[in-house]
Amino acid sequence: MIEQMMSRTRKKESHVYTDGSCSSGQTGADRPQTSAYHTHRPLSAADMGDRAGTRVFKKSSPNCKLTVYLGKRDFVDHLDQVDPVDGVLLVDHEYLKDRKVFVTLTCAFRYGREDLDVLGLSFRKDLYVSTVQAFPPLQETKTPPSRLQERLLKKLGQHAYPFHFTIPQNLPCSVTLQPGAEDTGKACGVDYELRAFCAKTAEEKIHQRNSVQLLIRKVQYAPEKPGPQPMAETSRSFLMSDRSLHLEASLDKELYYHGEPISVNTDLTLLHFLCAPLPDLLTPNLSDQVSPSSTSCQVYTLTPMLGTNREKRGLALDGKLKHEDTNLASSTIVKEGTNKEMMGILVSYRVKVKLVVSRGGDVAVELPFVLMHPKPSDLSSSQSESRRTHTHTHTHTPHDSY
Numbered sequence: 001m002i003e004q005m006m007s008r009t010r011k012k013e014s015h016v017y018t019d020g021s022c023s024s025g026q027t028g029a030d031r032p033q034t035s036a037y038h039t040h041r042p043l044s045a046a047d048m049g050d051r052a053g054t055r056v057f058k059k060s061s062p063n064c065k066l067t068v069y070l071g072k073r074d075f076v077d078h079l080d081q082v083d084p085v086d087g088v089l090l091v092d093h094e095y096l097k098d099r100k101v102f103v104t105l106t107c108a109f110r111y112g113r114e115d116l117d118v119l120g121l122s123f124r125k126d127l128y129v130s131t132v133q134a135f136p137p138l139q140e141t142k143t144p145p146s147r148l149q150e151r152l153l154k155k156l157g158q159h160a161y162p163f164h165f166t167i168p169q170n171l172p173c174s175v176t177l178q179p180g181a182e183d184t185g186k187a188c189g190v191d192y193e194l195r196a197f198c199a200k201t202a203e204e205k206i207h208q209r210n211s212v213q214l215l216i217r218k219v220q221y222a223p224e225k226p227g228p229q230p231m232a233e234t235s236r237s238f239l240m241s242d243r244s245l246h247l248e249a250s251l252d253k254e255l256y257y258h259g260e261p262i263s264v265n266t267d268l269t270l271l272h273f274l275c276a277p278l279p280d281l282l283t284p285n286l287s288d289q290v291s292p293s294s295t296s297c298q299v300y301t302l303t304p305m306l307g308t309n310r311e312k313r314g315l316a317l318d319g320k321l322k323h324e325d326t327n328l329a330s331s332t333i334v335k336e337g338t339n340k341e342m343m344g345i346l347v348s349y350r351v352k353v354k355l356v357v358s359r360g361g362d363v364a365v366e367l368p369f370v371l372m373h374p375k376p377s378d379l380s381s382s383q384s385e386s387r388r389t390h391t392h393t394h395t396h397t398p399h400d401s402y
Helices: 147-156 378-394
Strands: 002-008 041-043 055-060 066-070 075-078 085-091 100-110 124-135 160-165 176-177 189-199 211-219 230-238 246-250 254-257 262-269 275-277 295-302 314-316 345-357 360-371
Touching: 041 314, 066 189, 066 211, 085 100, 085 124, 085 147, 100 160, 124 230, 147 160, 176 345, 230 360, 246 345, 246 360, 254 295, 262 345
Parallel strands: 075 211, 254 360
Antiparallel strands: 002 345, 041 055, 055 066, 066 085, 085 160, 100 124, 100 189, 176 189, 176 314, 189 211, 230 246, 246 262, 262 295, 275 345, 345 360
């Protein structure tokens, strides 16, 4: 039996992008748009003036006066640090007049259906909100631009301005709870939203026509050094017998990737009782009857998959962008000393081996394991390159135009 466990604290957006290049020689401010919902697309390497494969995500406001550029939408939590959210804003100065441009990063936990938000009660809790003023830029908030920001600023011209966010380490990863067949509105879970808007003050009411909303994700990848092999054992003594039932169970390893089969090794020593393992939750039913007064060594293979569990309401999934498929939620790795009450949703997995013993009660052991995606091969190299670029910029190249 595989169980997915979620630990929670008390308690229309996301537009899909399509691969393709933007027309060269035009910026987001002067490029004609057919719809407010078709402005989110990646720029190609040719647009960036770079021979390497660089993709930049772009989205404009409905009135096309404000455009946001991001190098990626997935930001990795490395436990010791989280990838910074570095982007660039392209603004129309004539439209702004005496107004300013703000960018807000929000981490929200929705724990109830959106259609139940009535009488001023909202089933949503903002875990983190940070707002920066992108235009006019403030001297005290200057941060050395990343390499991608430098190239975007050069490409987009003098009306482009960078912004920077640092995601705290104690925030949860993006998780979506699978809605039921009759559920409507925004799904429950944890999501991150980046919003840019024009206003005289940050507290002013935001109008959709001159604002940009973009979902991003905070993700974790499998650690390079997995933990020890999970093993568990238990014994049960019975009245009127001098012998006991002994159960041992183990997994081949602690870390498994999504879609990888899990082998559960069991070693069972029985008395005069009839036992049968219980069916599992996330995988097809596996059961085996063991004869009395015998010893049994079995290996059960389980593969937790979303495909066979799409009807189960409340199942934790990896945070997804609209119209994109996803998978079972990855295990949450928490840094030691982190306040778990701030985490929103914690996801963990375990294999439960349960024996149903005739007239003797149940016997069970649990084997925790980690289910995650492997770290992309280019992640380490790009991370080290980014660090070198930031250090060089900060030390030798001051950017007064920031």
